[in-house]
Amino acid sequence: MRYVSTRGQAPALDFEGAMLTGLARDGGLYVPETIPTFTETEIAALAGRPYEEIALRVMQPFTGMDEARLSDLIARAYQNFGHDARAPLKQLGPNHFLLELFHGPTLAFKDFAMQLIGQLFQDVMTRRGERITIVGATSGDTGSAAIEAFRGLDNVECFILFPEGRVSDVQRRQMTTPSEANVHALAVKGDFDDCQAALKDMFADHGFRDRVGLTAVNSINWARVLAQVVYYFSAATALGAPARKVSFTVPTGNFGDIFAGWIAKRMGLPIDRLVIATNRNDILHRTFATGEHRKEGVSPTISPSMDIQVSSNFERALFMAYDRDGAAVAQLMDELKQNGGFPVSQGAMQALREDYDSGSCSEEETAATIRAMHARTGETLCPHTAVGVKVAEEHLGESLMVTLATAHPAKFPDAVEAATGHRPALPERMADLFDLPERMTSVPNVVGDIQTLIEERIN
């Protein structure tokens, strides 16, 4: 299986190459050259199988990896999840289900991809006899998922930059309580944009990049998208696919999670609609409403993991909608950078609308949905999931609807308590989070100082 860039100018790579490279050299994102498909019989055979087995069947054709080796890495990746089903379903209404993706070690869906990527990286580095340094910037969820995935692994050193004082207590403690020497939580005196800017500068410093073996695990990494394809299969087959069609509503920010659903559909899974749910940072919803993709400022919400101005993985959907025309995508991305937006061609808009719907949810509606669901079903939703449920309810139809529950409510206790009057408790297996000692290093918002610290730590 070969991977090509969405901008058409970077060399094609194999799975391992695409995973280790992250962003393509022409600034594009890697996508598979062809998408493998399953027959109805093959899909039907997945129903009721363990999550790990479904993961092996779905991912193997994309990786070209030896089955036994991939199977072993998958088993390690999901062994610390707090639920045997890994991604269990819960019923909200006659035709509406919740897919709980928050039973991983940091209580958000990012664990599905990050835990696997940790194993894949370690495997490759051990075989090559090389070491890498992961540096990431986070507003909360990605950093804790990365630290949890890389803690204690050989050949990998992991540094996470987060804005000091601007992540939730749970998020901070998930980053600062792991005691393994290879993980480093760095509290930057600045905001999330400062952390991201510092990271960008480090990647642009080629000398530093080569000296430390700098690698990124941000959401544009193809291996992360691939790991997320699996739960569309596990959910749909559990609910009767391929005999029944299923729609999915996905709380969306960077478009990685919902694009995984699109891949599942192209592999032959009978997905009816893929519904994009945004909070008031609604660049994607506006694109579908107006045919124009245009940036606006970010405004903070109670669903912070979806507070984005640029939705990076949307580039992959555009590449597909423009019939894999890399030159056209490169031009659009140029316009986005120069002019802050671009009109999507009529043909591409039509192609997008064949698969996706969209909706957005205000702050008041998010809180009202948390409150109403709690009263009507007893379910406590995290604010991101509430955005999904509200938009899903506007799109209920013939086919079954599954809304992705992207985080555990205890990760966002203040917003949930404000809406329901009840403070959600952490699952028992992590109830000691607030008793463990914290370990972090405060760093100034000066990229040179951060680089010096990183080089000292790894040598």
Ligand SMILES: *Cc1c(COP(=O)(O)O)cnc(C)c1O
């Ligand atoms: C990252 C995140 C999202 C958004 O997912 P994308 O793949 O960026 O669209 C939604 N909810 C939660 C809780 C997240 O952490």
